[in-house]
Amino acid sequence: MNDRQENSHSFRLLFVCLGNICRSPAAEIICRTVLRRAGINAVVDSCGTANYHVGSRPDGRMLAALERAGYAYDGHRARVLLREDGERFDLIIPQDAENEREVHRVISLTARSSVLPMRRWFPAGCRYHEVPDPYYGRDKDFDEVVALLAESMPALVQELCNSTGQSTHPRG
Ligand code: 4NP
Secondary structure, three states: OHHHOOOOOOEEEEEEEOOOOOHHHHHHHHHHHHHHHHOOOEEEEEEEOOOOOOOOOOOHHHHHHHHHOOOOOOOOOOOEOOOOHHHHOOEEEEOOHHHHHHHHHHOOOOOOOEEOOHHHHOOOOOOOOOOOOOOOOOHHHHHHHHHHHHHHHHHHHHHHHHHHOOOOOOOO
């Protein structure tokens, strides 16, 4: 579990999609990679709002797209969003509007977590308004999701640094 391990001193982020086999595990892997390279301490996890794929590895097409972009799978298995996640994480990041509504339905109105959509960190002029679901798509759709997440992640990490007062220590 290495840097996904629970640590009471770390900022805690949770990415959420529907099945937790395509978009949110990709976001988790890319975010953890960016954080590690920047020398920033945070706990990163992902989950789905549906339970169809609980216990599964990410979709093979997403793992292939991640590998093409230089990101390595580090063992995540799909799990479903729990009400307790609203107390366990500082920031919950739904990948699309439907899953954002689900997050608000599942966690308590008084949950500790902030909920901010992934689109908040999309690059200026981006043609998407949410992370598109690639599940019924082709390889290029998986590549587009990886590219969109990779382009957005530095802005998310920068905002996280600003809010936690951590500075980056690039590790190449
Ligand atoms: P994800 O993609 O929400 O990005 O993991 C999907 C995975 C599975 C299904 C739909 C979307 N499904 O219908 O099984």
